[in-house]
Amino acid sequence: MNGPPVPEVSAPGRELARSLLARCEKKQDFLRDELRALVEIESPSGDEAGLALARARVRERLSAIGIASEVEAASGALVFRAPLGATAGARPVLAIAHLDTVWPRGTLARRGFRIEGDRAFGPGSFDTKAGVVLLLAALEALAEEGPRGPRPIVGFLSVDEETGSSRSRERVRELARAAQAALILEPALGPEGALKTARTRALTPGEAERVDASLRGLAPALEGTSLRVEGAFDRPPLVRTEAVAACFELARGIARDLGFSLSEGTVGGGSDGCHTAPHVATLDGLGAVGAGAHAEEEHVVLSWLPRRAALLASLLISFP
Ligand SMILES: [Zn+2]
Numbered sequence: 001m002n003g004p005p006v007p008e009v010s011a012p013g014r015e016l017a018r019s020l021l022a023r024c025e026k027k028q029d030f031l032r033d034e035l036r037a038l039v040e041i042e043s044p045s046g047d048e049a050g051l052a053l054a055r056a057r058v059r060e061r062l063s064a065i066g067i068a069s070e071v072e073a074a075s076g077a078l079v080f081r082a083p084l085g086a087t088a089g090a091r092p093v094l095a096i097a098h099l100d101t102v103w104p105r106g107t108l109a110r111r112g113f114r115i116e117g118d119r120a121f122g123p124g125s126f127d128t129k130a131g132v133v134l135l136l137a138a139l140e141a142l143a144e145e146g147p148r149g150p151r152p153i154v155g156f157l158s159v160d161e162e163t164g165s166s167r168s169r170e171r172v173r174e175l176a177r178a179a180q181a182a183l184i185l186e187p188a189l190g191p192e193g194a195l196k197t198a199r200t201r202a203l204t205p206g207e208a209e210r211v212d213a214s215l216r217g218l219a220p221a222l223e224g225t226s227l228r229v230e231g232a233f234d235r236p237p238l239v240r241t242e243a244v245a246a247c248f249e250l251a252r253g254i255a256r257d258l259g260f261s262l263s264e265g266t267v268g269g270g271s272d273g274c275h276t277a278p279h280v281a282t283l284d285g286l287g288a289v290g291a292g293a294h295a296e297e298e299h300v301v302l303s304w305l306p307r308r309a310a311l312l313a314s315l316l317i318s319f320p
Pocket residue numbers: 098127128161186187
């Protein structure tokens with residue numbers, strides 16, 4: 001199996017993972033309230049005013065944890081580096097989420113944030129504002145626990161993921177090449193929150209090339225007509241390399257320590273994980289448990305949020 005090098009991994013140990021979970025459980029109100037605040041800032045891809053408000057909200061929260069961030073002019077992304085007591089020069093662990101949603105302005109007036117039992121509904125809640133909120137809670141839990149990260153954490157919150165990351169993909173690749181691992185805060189899979197260890201555009205890059213070549217080789221059947229093929233696979237598939245498998249086994253062990261079981265699955269569709277996986281060990285689907293991404297019934301399961309935040313916090317310090 002080709003792919004990036006398999007990273008050395010070392011879970012934090014049951015005691016520390018459970019301590020992080022206890023901290024995250026105390027953040028249940030923060031997780032819910034911050035999710036509401038972010039959902040209530042409408043930020044469709046390309047809406048500069050809405051995206052600026054979403055970035056400002058997250059910047060403020062990061063700065064309350066003691067983490068400085070900046071907006072990158074070229075990519076439009078909010079980027080930060082949290083040293084967490086790591087040795088200078090260590091390759092960072094990269095955490096990626098996005099602030100844009102597929103929902104146009106006005107969706108909120110029609111279908112605002114609401115809670116029904118254990119579920120929080122709202123445009124962009126599951127994909128992937130809850131992922132951003134999980135990252136904030138995980139960073140705060142780590143800060144409370146005290147500096148102990150073997151590596152710094154670099155966060156990249158893009159504003160164009162839902163339109164194919166055309167503005168940010170080169171930067172994502174560059175950050176991936178410099179990182180030790182990439183954790184992608186896209187929605188989890190299924191009711192138990194499985195991670196996404198493969199994404200099919202086509203099943204393999206070779207298959208994508210074959211499909212691409214055969215489409216481009218099409219000739220018109222009718223005399224006097226012409227055929228032009230435009231477009232391309234905008235993201236490569238996410239291949240379950242040995243590096244991906246190693247990260248998944250790590251995550252599964254941490255989940256076991258935290259008292260739940262974690263499985264993996266293959267999905268269609270792309271994410272920034274497709275851009276990082278060729279360069280660095282990547283784990284996708286680390287966002288919230290819920291359902292209905294890009295659909296009217298989009299929602300997040302609230303009671304899962306502390307466990308997902310603790311899983312993420314533990315993963316962020318699992319690359320020695
Ligand atoms: Zn997404």
